[in-house]
Amino acid sequence: MSVTSWLQERFDIAAVQKFAAKKQVPVFFGTVWYYLGGVSLFLFILQVLTGILLSLYYQPGAATAYESVKFIVSKVEFGWLMREIHSWSANLFVFFIFLHMFTVFFSKAYRKPRELTWVSGMILLALAMVFGFSGYLLPWNELAYFATKVGTDIAGAVPFIGSFLTQVLRAGDEVSGATLSRFYSIHTAILPLVFIVFLGIHLIMIQVQGMSVPEAQENVPPEKKKTMPFFPNFVVRDLMLWLIMLNVIALLAVFFPWEIGLKADPLTSAPAGIRPEWYFMFMFQTLKLLPAHLWFLEGEVFGILMFGVGGIIWLLVPFLEKPKYTKLWTSVGVGIVLYMIVLTAWGYLV
Amino acid sequence: MNKRDPLEESPPGLTSRRSFLDILLGATLFAWLGSMIYPVIRFLIPPKQPDLNVSSLDAGMADAFKRNTAKILRFGRKPVILVRKKGGEFKALSATCTHLDCTVQYKDDTEQIWCACHNGLYDLEGRNISGPPPKPLTPFNVTVKENKIFVTRDESA
Numbered sequence: 001m002s003v004t005s006w007l008q009e010r011f012d013i014a015a016v017q018k019f020a021a022k023k024q025v026p027v028f029f030g031t032v033w034y035y036l037g038g039v040s041l042f043l044f045i046l047q048v049l050t051g052i053l054l055s056l057y058y059q060p061g062a063a064t065a066y067e068s069v070k071f072i073v074s075k076v077e078f079g080w081l082m083r084e085i086h087s088w089s090a091n092l093f094v095f096f097i098f099l100h101m102f103t104v105f106f107s108k109a110y111r112k113p114r115e116l117t118w119v120s121g122m123i124l125l126a127l128a129m130v131f132g133f134s135g136y137l138l139p140w141n142e143l144a145y146f147a148t149k150v151g152t153d154i155a156g157a158v159p160f161i162g163s164f165l166t167q168v169l170r171a172g173d174e175v176s177g178a179t180l181s182r183f184y185s186i187h188t189a190i191l192p193l194v195f196i197v198f199l200g201i202h203l204i205m206i207q208v209q210g211m212s213v214p215e216a217q218e219n220v221p222p223e224k225k226k227t228m229p230f231f232p233n234f235v236v237r238d239l240m241l242w243l244i245m246l247n248v249i250a251l252l253a254v255f256f257p258w259e260i261g262l263k264a265d266p267l268t269s270a271p272a273g274i275r276p277e278w279y280f281m282f283m284f285q286t287l288k289l290l291p292a293h294l295w296f297l298e299g300e301v302f303g304i305l306m307f308g309v310g311g312i313i314w315l316l317v318p319f320l321e322k323p324k325y326t327k328l329w330t331s332v333g334v335g336i337v338l339y340m341i342v343l344t345a346w347g348y349l350v
Numbered sequence: 351m352n353k354r355d356p357l358e359e360s361p362p363g364l365t366s367r368r369s370f371l372d373i374l375l376g377a378t379l380f381a382w383l384g385s386m387i388y389p390v391i392r393f394l395i396p397p398k399q400p401d402l403n404v405s406s407l408d409a410g411m412a413d414a415f416k417r418n419t420a421k422i423l424r425f426g427r428k429p430v431i432l433v434r435k436k437g438g439e440f441k442a443l444s445a446t447c448t449h450l451d452c453t454v455q456y457k458d459d460t461e462q463i464w465c466a467c468h469n470g471l472y473d474l475e476g477r478n479i480s481g482p483p484p485k486p487l488t489p490f491n492v493t494v495k496e497n498k499i500f501v502t503r504d505e506s507a
């Protein structure tokens with residue numbers, strides 16, 4: 001008796017096979033966008049694997065964190081490679097999620113019936129950013145120390161629960177070794193669990209509903225529409241792309257290593273060139289440009305409110321956007337992308 | 351014919367008994383959840399560390415402190431910046447930027463206090479003069495006794 005028939009007697013796997021065999025991927029100019037989510041998924045898998053390896057040597061704590069990262073990159077065989085892959089794939093992970101999100105936005109793929117897929121995707125994006133923020137502190141270097149001070153202080157501006165949040169995040173009044181323990185737990189226990197739940201939901205919804213096709217393609221006469229089977233054609237292409245990504249990351253790791261920097265010391269001044277991870281740069285730069293007081297609010301509170309409200313609107317786009325105002329939403333999207341690019345570049349150049 | 355909720359036709363006593371039970375159940379559930387969540391929230395808040403009751407800090411020898419330089423000192427749990435001005439006088443200020451908490455530094459070329467995080471500037475009196483900081487830096491007292499520098503809390507501030 002073959003394994004398949006053994007399984008078939010117990011579970012209806014034929015239904016799954018039939019589903020996989022029937023699934024088709026539309027082929028048109030936008031097909032390449034379909035790979036972005038898959039690439040993000042691959043980068044997440046890399047994160048999990050390298051993260052588990054790093055955790056074998058990493059030791060949280062103000063007196064040990066920096067030293068253990070040094071140990072990993074200088075003493076452990078291929079330790080440098082694991083850390084570089086972890087850092088590089090983390091950065092690319094956020095980058096590809098952003099790219100994925102904007103292509104979905106501009107192709108209006110979030111419209112009915114895919115509203116909840118968008119919402120789950122936005123939650124994944126937010127989680128990825130928290131992943132980045134919490135992981136940034138773990139090497140306990142100067143840059144990360146001050147970026148975390150600023151980041152957790154910003155949390156204090158949230159109305160009502162602000163000071164509670166800052167306290168809970170920092171595990172005290174100041175960023176300290178206790179903060180590091182907390183971030184380690186957030187980064188390696190809480191976030192992975194929550195992320196995997198939402199990732200599962202996201203993937204199931206996509207499988208059930210199939211790929212979204214933009215309107216322009218929808219109107220193409222049926223005889224001109226092309227598709228390819230999801231399995232194996234699309235999957236094989238996906239895997240090939242993953243392989244290419246892995247090679248690109250290995251090259252980046254070798255030729256553009258991430259610096260460890262100086263060990264964090266609460267008794268030094270914040271050095272020039274303090275900056276968060278690049279995906280927070282546009283917000284960081286905005287905070288830099290806002291005056292001390294704006295209207296009746298402190299500049300920072302104004303900035304945080306603006307980004308908070310903006311984020312919520314963005315999360316609810318599928319429910320707010322009406323086909324009548326498609327053009328308007330598209331130009332708002334373009335405006336946001338431009339704003340992010342310009343402020344990020346500005347942040348790095350001056 | 352539309353299906354009806356059988357309860358709608360039941361005697362009024364029964365309905366109210368039912369809704370009473372609903373309320374009871376809801377309240378129990380609520381209390382139960384609360385009793386689970388409350389300890390967790392309390393657990394998340396770190397216990398208050400007794401404030402290291404520092405009232406005065408020995409900051410070293412006055413004649414060894416170069417003019418137009420500054421040092422960051424730890425005052426209890428917080429950093430304090432001690433500046434020796436060009437003229438030789440000392441000035442101590444809280445080193446925590448009032449904007450978003452970075453630690454400030456002394457700029458000897460312009461004789462100002464600068465925060466690198468978002469380009470905040472203060473003068474040597476601690477007044478926020480440009481950039482995002484919304485408030486001045488809290489001053490500390492400096493006294494020099496027999497060539498020894500002492501930094502103390504400024505009770506008037």
Ligand code: FES
Nearest residue numbers: 447449450465470
């Ligand atoms: S923290 Fe000092 S200027 Fe922002």
